[in-house]
Amino acid sequence: FWLKVSGGCRGLVNDSCPFRELCLKLSMSDAAPPKRTRDDDLAEEVTSAANVAGEGQKRAKQLCFIAKKSAGADTVSTEVVMDPQGTIEDLAKRLAEHEGCSAPLITLVCKGQMLKNASDLQSLADKQGADGKIVVVYLVRKSAAVAKATTTVAAATPAVGTAALVGGTSVACAAGVVVASGPAPEPVEAKSSTGSSGTRVLLLIRHGQCCHDHEHDELKGLTTHGHAQAEETAQFVAQLFVAGAFPQQCALLHSTSRRARETAVKLPKHKPGLEVWHGDLLRETDPTKNPLRAEEVFVRLFAAPPESASDTLVIVAHNNIILYLLMRAAGVPIETATQAWRLFHLPHASLTRVDVASSGAKSIFCIGAAGHISHSHTTWNNIQGADMSAWKGGGPERHxxxxxxxxxxxxxxxxxxxxxxxxxxxxxxxxxxxxxxxxxxxxxxxxxxxxxxxxxxxxxxxxxxxxxxxxxxxxxxxxxxxxxxxxxxxxxxxxxxxxxxxxxxxxxxxxxxxxxxxxxxxxxxxxxxxxxxxxxxxxxxxxxxxxxxxxxxxxxxxxxxx
Incomplete structure (x- = not known):
């Protein structure tokens, strides 16, 4: 045994060796394998490479999607592996299973484009030039039954609480503004003037005319006419409150953009004690490219109030986001609402009013109303460069x-x-x-x-x-x-x-x-x-x-x- 382990007799054992028979048996039963040729090694390498390539091709046949969805203040991502022969509808079905809803309630968006159910996934991958994971955004619409069942749960807080969801902090914009630091205060329910049915009135105000359009946000201050528009709208809204046109419990929520801030600052001067909040979600956006954010604003702000409670939420924002919210309130599907800005041209500092009942029903009272603004100040387009109206006779720049x-x-x-x-x-x-x-x-x-x-x-x-x-x-x-x-x-x-x-x-x-x-x-x-x-x-x-x-x-x- 020792000889076998050490490599055999190697000529050291003669015929009279007592271990000779044992060594011969061990050598015959465990004969060394034949020596491999270079051709054998090459053939094995080719076979191994082919197997690896086959596995790679098998993996390459699958498309990997990163589906993003807004969840509260965050965005959650879901990875979905799909067959390239599948369609957008198949992807929607997979996401619907994940969400526990039906596929028609899923809307898919990729790089600002609404995806059609009949489109195949491979064409999408080729069009996006994706060599890895394909990022899509999906929105989940509530079914009518779910919306009705959750009406009173979805918005248990009046306007102040809702504003707190979007804006993290409150700003003191003028004398008489209530400054809120930290969490929003507990809302106080206001009695509705219409009996047991609660109402939330949303007043959407487009900012006043600004200068330096298409430049950095902080350069886009209001023009002379923009300030006048904002002032006249603030006075008009305050008069409507005095006349009892709106529920008296109210809050002001505005975009953090400079032109929106300068517009919003006018209202508290005419309605003292107004609580003011701001939110980045209200900044100007192209809903076709960012429907996730626009839909998030709609879901949060247009929730039905509880019964026997009414409030008013004044929102100072931008043309595109206002129009998206308006179309969604009118029941227009997401994919159509993102295109609404192509059909409207809101005047500066104009009012758009939507009422939301406790039942969830929404009524549109006006869109882009600017009849209260002096004709000498009425505009609808921002201006390029600096405000030169004072040097051009004082009249507004408009066509x-x-x-x-x-x-x-x-x-x-x-x-x-x-x-x-x-x-x-x-x-x-x-x-x-x-x-x-x-x-x-x-x-x-x-x-x-x-x-x-x-x-x-x-x-x-x-x-x-x-x-x-x-x-x-x-x-x-x-x-x-x-x-x-x-x-x-x-x-x-x-x-x-x-x-x-x-x-x-x-x-x-x-x-x-x-x-x-x-x-x-x-x-x-x-x-x-x-x-x-x-x-x-x-x-x-x-x-x-x-x-x-x-x-x-x-x-x-x-x-x-x-």
Missing amino acids: KFSGRMVILVRQGSSNAERADAQADAVAKHITALKDYMVSSHMVVTCTTSFAAQQTANAVARKFHVMPKLLPDSVAEHPEGAFLQFFSSPEDRSRDTVVMVAEDKTVLYWLLRALQMSPQESKAATSAYCIGHASITLVNVRSDRSIKVVAVGDTGHLPLACV
């Missing part, structure tokens, strides 16, 4: 609207005295728009109701034209009038059409202009609640594109007539 301006007016009140005052205020306001919005080439039309004719006659007298009556059937069949008047002028660059009608008819025309189908437009009118003698402005451009400037604006009316 006249081209194409056709369609002015939709809801007929006046049934109260004769109030209706007279409303008709006069509407006529004066439209006349003042001649400097920048209304053309001298004007057509005035109205329905056959006495209230509609009264308002139309007041406007027509100002422009020395005769009003034209629409058919009696227009209330039931408003599509014909829409097709007739919502087109660009054919024989001139600018003209104006004034259409006076009942609220449902006015809203139908508006929603058709917003690219809804006739059936959708009729169904969606119930989401709006515009006032008597309110004005809606729709600009139809020469290329047939449409911009809505204002909806349901009553700022031109004396408060006693609203």
